[in-house]
Amino acid sequence: MTVTETPTFAEEWADWHTRHEAARADGHGFLAITGLTWLTAEPQRIAGVPGEWWTGPGGPVVRLADGEELVVGGTTVHGEHAFGEVPERGGVDAVAGDVVIEVARRGGADVVRPRDPANPVLTAYTGTPAYEADPRWRVTGTYVPFDQPRPTTVGSVVEGLEHVYDAPGRIEFTLEGRELTLTAFDGATPGSFMVLFTDETSGVTTYAANRSLKVGAPDADGTVVLDFNRATNLPCAYTVFATCPLPPAENRLPIAVEAGEKKPAA
Structure with missing residues (x-):
């Protein structure tokens, strides 16, 4: 009988990051x-x-x-x-x-x-450095829907350009001993979310303008998982021809999230 070992947390993250890098380096990405x-x-x-x-x-x-x-x-x-x-x-x-x-x-x-x-x-792209995967940056939170989606205007890396997203709700969670909240936008798949944020690493070890985190659909009781190990850079971290949105003001976390992707390699 063959025994299949369950991948470790670090192995699962490494596999995800390899696939993410491959998608980013697509010939028409x-x-x-x-x-x-x-x-x-x-x-x-x-x-x-x-x-x-x-x-x-x-x-x-x-x-x-x-x-x-x-x-x-x-x-x-x-x-x-x-x-x-x-x-x-x-x-x-x-x-x-x-x-x-x-x-x-x-x-x-x-x-x-x-x-x-x-x-x-x-x-010339050689890859994006990232923090080592660490389970302490994978936390559970609670999704709290708004009574109705809130049109939320955010800035852009292009001066004078604004984006408007409908925010269906917020995510409440505790990280590094702090009670925190992030406004969530609709994700790419039904029921999922996309969160734009900055933190105390922004402009130091991570890209200054923003990072993005995908969050799966909540459980029946509103539970969601935020895995900051999978926080990624948006296109504007790599090209001046991007029009990426900036995070809403309330998504500027007052802690250093030492997880996920760092600044692109020079």
Whole structure:
């Protein structure tokens, strides 16, 4: 009979971090972004991208010259192509050879961000350092829903840009002997949450502007698990072409969370 050993806490974390790093280094991930163009009503050319681009009440539009083409939704397009209205924090991809062109909407404005697997930021990437996994940074908390989601305006790493998220509730927990609270936003999967925060390590050993933590859906009694060992950097820690949100003021923790990802390697 073969006995299968249960992975240790550190082994589980190492496996998670390896997978997270692999996703971050994807050939068309945010490390591949080569530029950020804010579209206006005036048609403009974008370096490394076919066509002239502009936006209006109906959303982004591209006009391709003779001999230029893009692939959108699996269909090759020529001439003038309208992408339609793009929802906030949404996006559509257009493909030109090896380059994927992200057509998105951020802070009420339409943007274009090419993603090229040959981008030096991606090809030179060697990984992100992190604190050693430690179970003391994995704590349980209680999710307390608001009577109704609260529209919460937060700043951005882009000066003058604001993001608005609906906050469904807050998470209360105790860490390092302190009773703390974090405002939670909706996560990528139904019932889950995303928390943006800073702490006393921010700007010292960790990225100054923000870190992000995914939190699974609460149990029936509201119990959730916050594993700060899995706190990660947002794209703005790696590229100037990101539009990342800043944490709400109440999510600035008055302790040093010596867990999770540190500043990216220089």
